[in-house]
Amino acid sequence: MLSDEDLLDRLERAAFEYFLHETNPENGLVADTNRTGAPASIAVVGFALSTYPIAVERGWITRDEAAARIAVTLRFFWNSPQGEQADATGYKGFYYHFLDLQTGKRTWTSELSLMDTALLLAGVLTASVYFNGATQTEIEIRELADALYRRIDWLWAQDDKSSVSQGWKPESGFLHYGWEGYNEAILLYVLALASPTHPLPATSYPAWTSTYQWENLYGLDVLYAGPLFVHQFSHAWIDFRGIRDRFMREKRSDYFENSRRATYLQREYARRNPHDFKGYGENCWGFTAGDGPCASTARVDGKYHQCFGYTARGVPYGPDDGTIAPWAALASLPFEPEIALAAARHCLTHYPEILKEGRLPSGFNPTLPGNNSHGWISEGHFGLDQGIIVLMIENYRSQLVWKLMRDCPYIKRGLKRAGFRGGWL
């Protein structure tokens, strides 16, 4: 049996190799999934950019090669068309969620996405902090990163409200819904508050945190959000240990501890397994945004189950169709390594066919009949999942991304403007 360290190294490297294989070398765009015809996702590009420093440190890629890849990507985004036209790459410094992998133009009539732009910029800034050398390429990386960040008009995205919209479409304007309740938007607010050119007012952050729910659930006090990725995404870049905003100061907790408890909630829910799905248990959980078997109703063992495709599953209120995201446990490694590793090992031992090319799928569902003996398994791999695996395994092993971003002046400034104090700040 592999040691923990070897297991994690294998999974991390295989996940990183997704980005080596699924990137268009002409423009640096990365496929949302490795299924045929998949578009590029700007969020996946953000994760990709963040994995290169890790890969260089681990010796999986040379520094020069990584720098070259990053430079190609940043040049593309800087030079790509920005405007109100429906097939631009972006507008007001933001980018459309999905782009054509070849042309870089908007595709799938996707929205101009604030959160996905924030994830892209997180990667851009990670790269700019790491590549601090004097070569022409590394200087260019830093200059382009700063220019891309400064170009974003966060104020425009506020649309005269106290909090920001989730997105915008040229056909219909700002999306109806904003950010209610705790979610992955801490990263977005930190970047938006720190902007040297178009910063959000400091009041926009408490306007969002005033929608939080602090709950005692399954015996744990937690800032509640159903899907596990909410408790992980911002944490991929920001080290929340010991730093607290006003909300967390009042609750005498912090977002790292909160994610640890949220991880336990996932396990508790799986133990309870209210819908009696197969496979759930103390070491088999992971309810988050991910692929699913279908978007209809299936009959299994005499019962009708409503199934979902790609959706944000959450605990304890669902939606829950029996689909487990095995990568979600790994992404909680820094918070609670013991149970995260136990869950990862359990899935790999009992469902070995989920591992393909050394990587975990977006989801699998032992309750539904599917494409193999153990039920349904998502086809291919999703870039977001592989990205969070790389970053969080590395943060657990060496804290590299956290260390880099602690040195990013924008991250520090944004956290302080949001009211964070203490710890490494």
Place this chain on the structure above:
Amino acid sequence: MQSQLLPPPSLRKIPDSPTLLAEPTSMAWRNPHPAHQYNLVILGGGPAGIMAARSAAVLGAKVALIERDQLGGTCLNTGCIPSKAILKTSRLYADMRNAEQFGAQVPQVITVDFAAAMARMRHIRARLSRRASAERLSTLGIDVYFGMGHFAGRNTVEVDGQLLRFKKALIATGARPLYPTIPGLAEAGFLTHENVFDLTECPPRLLVIGGGPLGCELAQAFCRLGSKVTIVEKEPMFLSQEERDAAQILSGALARDGIDVRLNTDAVSVREQGSEKFVDLVSDDYRSTVVVDQILVGIGRSPNVENLNLEAVGVRYTRDTGVQVNDFLQTTNSRIFATGDVCLEHKFMHFEDASARLIVRNALFWGRERLSALTIPWCTYTDPEIAHVGLYVTEAIRKRIPVKTFTVPMHDVDRAIADGEEEGFVKIHVKEGTDKILGATVVARHAGEMINDITLAIGSRLGLDTLARVIHPYPTQAAAIKMAADSYRRTRLTSTRKWLLKRWLAW
């Protein structure tokens, strides 16, 4: 989407539809000869007016009650009672279809008898209306007048050509449906709660515009009775005032029933072709068209403030919010009070009931009871039900009250598991650091019954610690409330207290 008032019921043409019953003819009633003076004249014979009349008459007051249409108002005739009756039948059909989950066999053929369901509803309505009949009220000493009443002078009301002198008056004229000004809607025809219960056939395809309590309840009921239902709501979630988790659970439940749920969506135009109605929908940049047989509109209600001559007696009002009242339910004319849907933000029968009693004390006996002192719960009777009392978390935060919520998912409650009714939760919000209950939301099959424990606690200023000492029979679903209270007690067992207890027990 703009909205518009429907004209008052007596002026409205009944839509010419073979599937709707004609309005029942009103009973023959002769208005009494007015008394010399009334202690209380009440305009409006709905639940609020009837409760005020009864309360005042029992105490010996001389009371006149004026109603222009049907006694019992919206709740009895076109609201709470008929909707609950058909919800019950629809729930039965849903349970039959899900029988396997309860270890029972699904009947081979499930045929919905819509006419029987509606007949049962009408029978129940007729039975309950006997309590609110003019004859019955007269035996209590209440003078009942039918007609359009309005203020004729500073202390007189005119009805049916007669003048009634009053010492105090109460406006309880209720509200009527709003409907959106969607091009083509009026021409195509539509239903509201005022005529949907007159249907004799279940519409094969139904569009419900409005995701508030009425829209959600009837969408679910008609779906379970056999309609193919689409529900359209312009906000990102149903019941926009409710907790997000509650709205999410409801959304999932409606989708599971087979309802086509369209949130963030507006209906923008309607056209009729033959007997079919084509409705265009827009959600951001996505456009679609649904084809239905009936459209049900439930986007809100508008207070009945017209034709009362309120200006003549100095009663201030607006068409949107109704009659202006203070915390004692007095209007801007201190001798005239108002209650019910004509002035209250929360348009619930039990609210009207409580406020009517308050008004009788304030109007006739120099009472100084405040509306704001009442603890009023409410419930949406979908499946699962959603009930709430007190503050929401966002309200508490706006008032700068630190809040913590104790949550018990129903899938942790033994009786809910045994009943196969695990969907939902009990959430009790307390002021952090104390056991003071600020509010609660219950989502459960019987949430409307369960909320009463918490309403009693808030109204009686009992904290969560006290609720933990209330013994609930086992097994009951209401035990979820005690479980939430027990969770609170466990948080009081701090590490210091545990250490002290351990030292104590070490002897």
